C-alpha cells in the first residue's frame with residue numbers, strides 16, 4: 207500500500223525523536239542508578255539514618271502475603287531491634303540476611319500468639335542460624351505474676367526441654383541462653399532500655415487484659431513509636447505526639463469483618479472497636495498525635511480492602527499515612543522518609559557465625575538408651591566412605607558413632 211509523503215515523514219521524525227530521547231537518558235546496557243526497590247543487605251545505613259522494615263503486618267490467621275506482627279528497626283549506629291515476633295514472621299526476618307548475633311533484642315508488646323508466636327523459632331532456631339549470643343527479651347508484667355512475660359518465658363523453656371536436650375553437648379549452644387527483662391505494664395513512659403545512645407520506653411496499652419504495652423524508641427533525635435495492639439488510649443496520644451514514625455494497629459472496619467471474615471455483627475463491633483482499633487478510631491488517634499508519618503497495620507491489606515480502610519481513616523485524618531504490608535521498608539532521617547518494597551531472595555542461607563565457635567563439652571550430651579541404639583543401622587559400607595572423604599579433604603579424624 208502506498209503511503210502519502212507527509213505521513214511517512216511524520217512517522218520517521220517521531221521514531222527518530224524516541225531514539226534521541228532514549229539515548230539521552232540511559233543505555234540499555236547500563237544499570238538503573240535510582241532504584242525503587244530495597245534489596246536486603248545491599249545498602250549502607252547512614253550514621254544518622256533509621257531503617258524500619260515491616261516483617262509482619264497481618265492478622266492472627268497468618269497467610270502467605272502477611273505474617274503476624276513483627277517490626278525491625280535498624281539504626282545507623284549498628285543497633286537492631288525487633289518489636290513483636292508474631293507467627294510466620296521469622297522467614298521474613300531471615301530474608302533480611304542479617305547475622306543473627308545482631309538480632310538478639312526483642313520487645314514484646316503483649317503475649318498474644320500473633321505477637322510472640324515465632325519467638326521459640328528465633329530463640330532455638332536462631333542457634334542453628336549461628337547466633338552465639340544470648341537472646342534478650344523485654345516484655346511486660348501481667349495483672350498477676352503468672353500472666354507476665356517472665357512466667358511465660360519459664361514455661362517456654364520447659365516446653366522446649368527436649369529440643370534443648372538434643373543440642374547440649376552437641377553444638378556451640380551459647381545462643382540458647384535467654385535473658386528475660388520483665389518490666390511493669392503500668393509504667394508510663396518509663397525507661398526499659400538505655401544502651402549505646404538508644405532509649406526505649408514503655409507506655410500502657412488497652413488490649414486483652416492488663417499486661418499490654420506500647421513502645422517508644424528514641425535515638426539521635428528520631429522517635430519511633432510502636433503500638434503493638436491497643437484501642438485508642440490517652441498514653442499513646444500523649445507520648446506518640448510528633449513522633450517521626452508512629453505505628454498503630456488499624457483493624458478492618460466492622461462491615462468487612464462481617465462480610466469478609468464471617469464475624470457476627472456483635473463480634474465485629476466488639477472485636478473491631480472495643481478490643482482493636484477501627485480505621486475511624488485510628489484516624490482520630492493520628493489526628494491528635496500528628497506524627498511525621500502515621501503507619502497502620504494489623505489488617506488484611508488487599509486491593510479490595512485497602513481503599514475502604516483508607517477512606518474511613520481519611521474521614522478523620524489528612525496527614526501523612528502508610529498502610530503497611532510485609533516487606534515494606536522506610537528509610538527515616540530528619541529531612542526525609544522514603545518508602546519502598548523489598549525484593550526478597552527466597553533462597554537465602556544463614557549468615558556465617560560472627561564469633562569463632564567453641565567445641566561443645568560432649569560430656570554434657572544426653573545419651574540414647576540401649577533400646578534406641580539397638581535399632582540403629584550404621585551401614586558402614588555406605589557411611590565410612592563419607593567419613594573418609596571428609597577426613598581426607600580436611601585432615602580430620604572423625605569417626606562414626608554408629609559403626610555396625
Ligand SMILES: [Zn+2]
Pocket residue numbers: 316318321413414435
Ligand atoms: Zn493482641
Ligand SMILES: [Zn+2]
Pocket residue numbers: 266275318320321435504
Ligand atoms: Zn494482634
